[in-house]
Amino acid sequence: MRVHILDDWFDTLRGLPSFAQLDGHEVTIWTDHVTDERVLSDRLDKAEALVLFRERTPVTAGLLQNLPKLRLISQRSVYPHVDVPACTQHGVLLCSNMHSDTPSHAAAELTWGLILAAMRQIPQQMASLRAGHWQMGVGKTLRGRVLGLYGYGRIARAVAGYARAFGMEVLWWASDDGRARALADGEAVAESRAAFFAASDVVSLHVRLKPATRGIIGPADFAAMRPGAVFVNTSRAGLVQPGALLAALNAGRPGMAALDVFDAEPLVDATDPLVSHPNVVATPHIGYVTEDELDLQFADIYDQINAYAAGAPIHMINPEVWTG
Template identity: 50%
Template structure:
């Protein structure tokens, strides 16, 4: 089978233990990002299968029309918002979902919280430049951690907050509020109350048509000047331009983000702000996670090739 794996930024897929599953197949791995339709069509023209790394590669109807040999897309992780499922059905392309793990993203979330609250990146740079103790950080004990969305990742971050002796406050859909209450956590009276009371507020809401732009100027403006907003979920949960404007206005006082509207990012207005800590979408980018994601995606692909039942997003 001719298999193409695009957008492997770190050139790591070929070095995973899971990659051995594809022995005997014709595999091409691309380590750069291409967005031009003609270039994508040229790269994928002979592919019978695509293995996609999360949401890095959009699959559109226009692209599928130019890929007559494509039979199957095996997705790392369970989300496929970047794939036009209806177009895949129309072109007879099977789209398979994989499994994921919340742990790497939750750990990265907590790393960003510590980095921002204690000014760790700034002080690392200060020390290397010969400057000693230039900032005054903020501790977590006794402060309020707001969790917007109590799913797999949000619940882990809440537990981390409890380990740091923070007060945990949760808001989200009815199911979120019910799960949080059953876990013995305090449920905020409203979204507005969550944003008003949190010293650290972490977003863990799934992106869909209902949640796109959910966090706008009105909610951000309720945050304390000393508060930190953390987003390791999806950038599009925030209204366009809302975070940049809020940080410039000082409510919240700072933000830590791992996601952007368009990725990869080489320049962005947010990156120029001194009260922003940012990472290049590292939440799931971790060895154990990759072995899980790709191991599952490769097994699904081989099962498809052998005519075995697979998890099919398009069914």
């Protein structure tokens, strides 16, 4: 099959062991990011299978109508960036392994790294040292403090394990179902949403972005946080109401934020008010960007391509397209 891979910005995939799974296919890798659908249409005109690098490029009805040879889109995890009805209309099968039984350890590890970086002021202390000023302030010890985890999912539970190893208390908030599962597992659940934000020294958000969760964090939540608390988001920026975090930081509640996700990505504006905020530790959406995690994810993606080529597709999201 003629396979095109989008948005492999650092040309990483061909150097991973899993890439050998595409032997026998005609593979084209695009290492830049293109937003113009006319340019994308020209590039992908002969593509039979399209590999998506997470949510970096939306697949719209307008793009699909210009790709007459496309038969398969292969990706991993959730797909809010893909117009599934349009895929079905144009006879394009979407396959996505939802990996419901495994957490992203890479994302959990980065979350913990951001918590450490924010609480110990690691980026600011490094900048001060390099500027010849030695120490610039006093950080906070994690042991004995409260980590509030919003969302009772796989990544949050992995982060909880790290927190306990560091001697932190773990407090939970989630949907009604998530809180019920946490209680059934013997976990500590806050008495109320306001109590959760007020009691936590660190609040880390671990919720999938979908219509029901968009903007679930707002001004009242931030206002309940302590001036010395840290808000961490390695999930999706859209979970926070637009402008609410910046306003909260400027008001001093919470005192700091640690972010891996932004409303517009890739974000290359160094003057962005969150990126440049003195009380923000920020990384460029690298939660899942490790060699190990990418090899795991793309092995699943390539499996889907090979299964389709063999006439037995797997992980079909719109199976009505498949006629055998």
